Amino acid sequence: MSDALTSLDRPNSYIGRSVPRPNAKRLLAGRGRYITDLVLPRMLHVAFMRSPYAHARIVSIDNSTAKAMPGVRLIATGADLAKVCKPWVGTLDHFKGMKSTPQLPLPLDKAVWAGQAVVAVVADSRALAEDAAEAVVVEYEELPAVIDIDAARTPETTVISPELGDNVCFHGKIDTGNIDELFAGAAHVVEEEFHFGRHTAVTMEPRAIVADFDPNEMRLTAHHATQTPYQFQDIYSRHFGIPEANVRVIAPDIGGSFGMKLHVYHEDMAAVALSIVLGRPVKYVADRIESFVSDIHARDHRVRARMALDTEGTIIGMDVDDVTAVGPFSAYPRTSVVEGNQVFRLIGTPYRFQNYRADLQVVFQNKVQMSQYRAVGHPIAFAVTERMVDMAAAATGMDPVEMRRRNLIPDDAYPCAAPTGYKFEALSHHACLTRLCEIMDYDRLRAEQAELRKRGIYRGIGIASFVEISNPGPAFYGVGGARISSQDGAVITITPSGDVRCAISVTELGQGTETIVGQIVGEHLGVDRERIKVITGDTETTPHGGAVWACRGAGIGGETALRAARKLKENVISLAGSILQEQPDKLDMHGGWIVDSDTGRQRVELAEIARIAYFRSDTLPPGTQAQLTVAHHYAPQGYPFAFTNGIQASHVEVDVETGFVKILKHWVVEDCGRVINPLLVDEQMRGGVVQGLGAAFFEECLYSDTGQLINGSLADYLVPMAVEMPDIEIAHVETPTADTELGAKGCGEAGTAASPAAALNAVNDALAPFDASIAQLPMTPARILKALGRI
Amino acid sequence: MSEQITIHLTVNGEDVSQNAPARETLADFLRTRLQLTGTHMGCEMGVCGACLVLVDGRVVHSCLMFAAQASGSVVETIEGLSERAAIADIQEAFHQRNALQCGFCTPGMLMTAQALLSQPGVPSRDEIRDALSGNYCRCTGYEAIVDAIESVARARAATANGRQVEEVAG
């Protein structure tokens, strides 16, 4: 390391620096305040009687015994709550032809998945509510259930919602033309059928809401464990007929979200409806058993894919067929089509080839709703792409690294576009690949692998390149008619003591939003970050914005903060100029001081400017009105999305007798543009990788033939734990986006996007000496043993 | 013998006497009656480790125990350990290493860390991971937690060695 001064040596130069999160100290002391902790005066608790059948007509409901039980305050059915809640439909206009049925908090006549809430019981405590829920008697007429992914489309199958005509939610096609001819003339064709199981988010804190409706003022306050409070403010306003300004959504500390807590859930809507009916606060916390049958599930794809190559080993085209099953209806307000849409548009995107055909069928089935979860569609797209690339390498006798060198889009080829329509501003696949080979010592690992094979030890090395969609503009949801904002807003104030408060619409989930906003404001305002208070997660105290999803927090929220801070700094310096009788362009601000921009000489403290502005405006020159609060909104206007990219590698050892896999090590080289806080970025990567490894090896929602979730508890659904997870090495390549001044692109999903692909390739690499292969996730011992022909 | 019973406990050094239903778990008792909400519930079946507390000096799941069973015991929660600065070094290491994101698993992680670090010697990374085998974290991927615990183990061992050297020298 040289001793030369870097940009990080300037005062308040926080961007690029690893700083810990100020708000983490509270969590470490057990002083977090989660919705599950919240108690309000006269608060009631709700429990639900749930359908035991995957598909059944509700014949009758008998509440008579339950109503008389101790502490019971209300029992409500679908018809009761339909009186206060307008139905919602999870479709978007830009998915042409997509369809779904209207949803209500509780069903009127039919249950469409096992575990669907049918009757709500409100009581003085959760235990009493559960006692009474057990005593509700519902008579059902069981109907044939659609469970299998292929069964949904066979002609004789039951149609879950006859009013829709069939069980197809959406059918999409991409075709650049002449694919059949291309494959017919190809030197090599590789093909595979992939299966990706359902899994689910399993946030540590389950879903939770305390809905508090005050009929006197017609005000609803929803304390809601969500990552998108503004979206829910809009939804509660429209669906419950309450003026938007009277709806306040507060999202305090959130115990994990990962995309799961931004969808509309029937129980949450029921809690709001019950509070409106009762005029009292109603609390709903999903217990873990309820979480498994009511949180969104994710993935669930069957993909058939082919890849064509020329004699040189150049990929010339892909042909893909994806079927994904999404539950009995499409989720609201983001739909259940985005996942499949991203699968069939992301496949192949790191590579140069331009010939592409893809078919996407999104089908209904009698399982809980499927929708967006961390790295929406990416893990499927890259598992398919990268496995095909490895198969192509094998077919052409090339090393997987060489195969990628030959086919990845060159780093100097940007801007360019994928055959699926995505436009890339500037990516760095080759730089990442080179860096990866360095940090993992690829050649040494290959040599070691060959050596160990001689001794009956089967290790595998898997590589996976990826791109990741981030910073979505209005083309993502807005043009489809969803009231989901692509802009963010910030209000920054200098307080009378010269401290800074920044209220911003991006939200904190523990990923570090408040920390990076503080870093950005501190650097661009010229104030020590210890004096900056960042306020998030409350629609009443922060401006409307998209909040956090699709890795938009740093890229869009961060740019919003940057521009707001710049604007405020102009105001402060202009005011200081008036006070100091100095040209504003000769002044700057550092460390909470107005300084001479040339010399850095301290002229006057910000606190003194604030004191004069707030308390002695009489001493300001006539006509000067101090503006120490600014509001600024920012929406992306350049590329429709800012793509990030990177590459991952997984190193595994397969016990070929037992089918058990030990994950030895994992590497990530990623390019998320400007890195604001390396400590936080690296932890986003690691957490994301492990979620992907969970999907690769452990996690799967297993259903019986009758649509019962058979492993719906935390003891039976296997989440990745500390012993089985590897150490993960991270390196960065930085290609800032030129669309913003900040240059950040986002980093929350990259880890999850490609770790399953790397793992899939690694296991197949280990199995290669046995001519065995696997194309199904999770890769359980049973599936590996089957692949090896041992059982 | 009754469905409602009086529970006597020492919690974080304070004597507590409260009536509660016999069916109330220690986790619910601590969270709702004593407002000790630092003890979290993630599964209510002893799998996730978010509800770990110390009962008579041993780390146990407060969701796998009825408050009635604990009556007569000494209980310590994350609030108690924090306030008497018993785990300040672990908390500081977690903070510096960013060994938490959402923080929901964190009190349980700290309980496990404290139990492990109370034993003599410096645990290996594998031993740390083994000790954490019953603590679920969805955010971090565990490595930062392992790093933080490892750094405290080394620091504590260095301090202990330093003390021994001083004693020998003195």
Place this chain on the structure above:
Amino acid sequence: MKARAFSYARPNTIAEALDLFAAADEDATYIAGGQSLVPTLALRLQAPQTLIDIAHISELRGIALDGGWLRIGALTRHCETLADPLIAQHAPLFHDAAPYVAHPAIRNKGTLGGSIALADPASEFPAMALAMGAELEIVGRDGARRVPADDYFIDLFQTAIEPGELLTAIHVPIVRPTHRWAFDELARRRGDYAIVGCGILADMQSTRIEDIRIVFFGVGNTPVRATTAEQCLIGKQLDQAVVHVTQAALADDLAPPDDEHTPAAMRVHLARVLLGRLLGRIAGAT
């Protein structure tokens, strides 16, 4: 996930506990560590009128040698089973299995007696009790009796314990210098119930097997003694050929449940692999 209401009683003696059970018209459940029971109550899979907390009965504690036997009190916690030197020396399969039983916090509360009384067929300790030829001390209002482990496990969660009776102690015949033993299991994640697990106790004369007990868990409704496999080994030297024959013989001993995600064939295959590895360790130790 809140348990149904129940009454709670905390007896100080075995006699008191038995009386409380009788007084509750048998609609009662004993609770010791409660690490398996509490979740079933929370899930309302069980809902007794009365919970009888036996954790404070001092007669149920203690670990002591008693002639050729080690008597382990039913309330011995898993962490004590792991750490106790008498158990490590005289009932080594309990010691070896203990680190695999769930996680540290569960081991701080769960009891050996509770585990063996519940007799979860996927649990380590019931199977190791069988592997070591332990005897289970059971007390009822009619007095105490000792049931050999071979007669104790009847069916799924069903043992020789009659309603109202208490498992008070586990008596293990202490291992002799000619004994070799080995334990291992295959679990998806550390602390999970194993897909297959196995404990072996062999009496060896030099390299020849005089007697052997092989017990699998996770493969049926109870811990399963692989008697056909045992017969293949008695009087034999532990060479590759014998091991192969023994592995093949497991087909006659094991009839694990079959489902799509964990096929019976897989459990049998894994049991064979595990058996081969454990016999290898025993051969290596001689």
